[in-house]
Amino acid sequence: MAVTVSLVVLFGIALFFLLRSKELGYGAALTAAAFGFFLASTGAAHPINELTESLIEAATNL
Structure with a gap:
């Protein structure tokens, strides 16, 4: 859940x-769609x- 909150702020x-x-x-359309999905849950x-x-x-394992 903490990852979701930080991603909402980031997006x-x-x-x-x-x-x-x-x-x-x-890119803007993808960002807006991702922001909407995370925000609306x-x-x-x-x-x-x-x-x-x-x-x-x-990414952390790279």
């Missing part, structure tokens, strides 16, 4: 700067949380 900050700089490409949030945790774990 929120990234989305803020993407919208402020008017960078509305695919819908049924799709659990698989996304698992994927993110796996990616974080893989």
Whole structure:
């Protein structure tokens, strides 16, 4: 759960700067979608949380 909260903050900050700089490409759309899933905690949030945790774990093992 702590990872989810920090990712919501991270995606929120990234989305803020993407919208402020008017960078509305695919990266902004992906960031906005990820932010929405983490923030709303819908049924799709659990698989996304698992994927993110796996990616974080893989990154720490590099």
